[in-house]
Amino acid sequence: MKLHQFGSxxxxxxxxxxxxxxxxxxxxxxxxxxxxxxxxxxxLDRFAIHPSITGEAYYRLLAEEIAKEAGGQAVDFIGFSIxxxxxxxxxxxxxxxxxxxxxxxxxxxxxxxEFLPAMAGQQVFQLAKAAPVLFLLLSYWQSLLAWLAPKALxxxxxxxxxxxxxxLAADPEFQARITAILRSCFLGxxxxxxxxxxxxxxxxxxxxxxxxxxxxxxxxxxxxxxxPQMAHYLAxxxxxxxxxxxxxxxxxxxxxxRAVPEICxxxxxxxx
Numbered sequence: 001m002k003l004h005q006f007g008s009x010x011x012x013x014x015x016x017x018x019x020x021x022x023x024x025x026x027x028x029x030x031x032x033x034x035x036x037x038x039x040x041x042x043x044l045d046r047f048a049i050h051p052s053i054t055g056e057a058y059y060r061l062l063a064e065e066i067a068k069e070a071g072g073q074a075v076d077f078i079g080f081s082i083x084x085x086x087x088x089x090x091x092x093x094x095x096x097x098x099x100x101x102x103x104x105x106x107x108x109x110x111x112x113x114e115f116l117p118a119m120a121g122q123q124v125f126q127l128a129k130a131a132p133v134l135f136l137l138l139s140y141w142q143s144l145l146a147w148l149a150p151k152a153l154x155x156x157x158x159x160x161x162x163x164x165x166x167x168l169a170a171d172p173e174f175q176a177r178i179t180a181i182l183r184s185c186f187l188g189x190x191x192x193x194x195x196x197x198x199x200x201x202x203x204x205x206x207x208x209x210x211x212x213x214x215x216x217x218x219x220x221x222x223x224x225x226x227x228p229q230m231a232h233y234l235a236x237x238x239x240x241x242x243x244x245x246x247x248x249x250x251x252x253x254x255x256x257x258r259a260v261p262e263i264c265x266x267x268x269x270x271x272x
Contacts, residue, residue, distance in 0.1 A: 001065050002045040007034025013075045014267060015066055016043045017083035017090075020196040021142075021157070023047070023184035026080065028177075033261045037268025041078075042069060046086070047185065047192025054195055062086070063093035070097065076267055077213075078102045080256055081226060085200050088238075092210045101215040101240070102263050105223055105255045108230035109205040112237070118227040120160040128194075129201040139190045146186035150179045157182070163222025164254035174253075205237065214242040216266075218259040220250030 004024035007014075011034065018026040027043035034041045044065060053061055066075060076099050079087030084106035091098050108115065110129075116122045128135040145153040158169040158178075168174045185193055215238050219231035228246065235244045247258050 002048060003069065004043045004045065006031040006041040006043070007039045009040065011035075011038040011040040012267065013070055013073060014039050014041045015075050015077050015087075016041050017046075017077065017079040017087040018043055019081035019083045020193055020200070021182055021185045022081070022083060023181045023189075025177075025181050025184055029256065029260050030078075030264065033264035037264045039264060039267055042066075047189035047196070049192060051191035051195055055199070058195070058199075059086070059089040060093050062090045063097075066090070067094060067097060074099045076100045076102070078104065078263060079106065080104045081252065082107045082196055082200050085204070086196060088211060089199075089204070089207060091213055092207060098213045100242075100267070101211070101213045102218065102259075102266075103215065103234065104218045104259045104263075105220065105226050105252045106217060106230060106234055107200060107226045108233045108237075109203065109208075110201055111203045112205045112233050113229055115227055115230055118224065118229070120162075120224045125197070125201050128197050132194075132198055135198070136190070136194050139186070139194050143186040143190050146183045150183055151175070153182055153186075154179050160224065161251065162224040163220060163249050163251035165222075165251035168254055168257070178253075208234070208237045209239065211238045212240045215240045216242055216263075217244040218247070218255060218263070219244070220247045220252065220255035220258075222249055222251045223255060225252040 004027055006027045016027045024043040024045050027041050030041045074097055077087045084103040161169045217231050217235055221228050235241045247255055250258055
């Protein structure tokens with residue numbers, strides 16, 4: 001499995017689970033801060049895993065790959081958006097192998113509350129749950145956009161941006177970064193992306209009882225991709241929940257940008 005590495009060459013190992021849509025290149029956000037704090041951040045190219053590997057076998061494979069890279073050492077997990085869901089599921093297959101879990105703009109189980117009406121991706125998630133084949137067709141259409149008109153795909157996804165995400169969406173550097181990530185996500189990796197979203201929309205709240213790892217939540221109070229109520233639910237449902245940080249005025253990606261230096265500082269301090 002291909003891995004993308006950021007930060008220090010021989011630092012404390014941290015595993016980053018990118019969002020969906022998303023790509024390993026998201027990990028570039030951690031590069032400078034990870035170097036500053038002596039961290040090596042690895043991001044698995046999980047959308048490239050064969051689409052026949054699903055469910056528990058998928059999470060088990062991710063855990064095995066991470067354990068192989070760790071060489072018997074415990075690691076820290078960081079999950080963003082739907083990547084937080086994958087991090088939680090993978091964590092279940094690494095007993096005593098994960099030191100801490102940091103969930104940024106985390107997406108909670110849809111069945112655990114009335115979250116959908118407040119979510120910008122409401123219709124996409126409803127389609128993924130009710131009509132997986134149609135959702136896959138929609139994803140291939142997004143792939144076509146990513147190939148022919150990536151800027152149009154960006155504008156489509158960020159048309160409903162709220163809070164500080166509005167300013168980010170207008171920033172040319174952010175536009176270029178996310179456009180490249182969208183191309184990486186959808187070109188040749190549609191089925192991997194669809195696997196993550198398809199798994200996310202199924203019931204999984206019962207699995208949270210298995211999470212005893214110290215878990216830290218980072219969320220923006222203006223997030224309309226993963227509404228703040230999701231962070232409140234996760235904080236109450238995860239046995240290992242240790243802290244919850246709410247950022248005023250921040251939404252989905254702006255929360256990630258704000259949380260990166262904070263998380264790196266916390267993890268770096270823990271190993272000095």
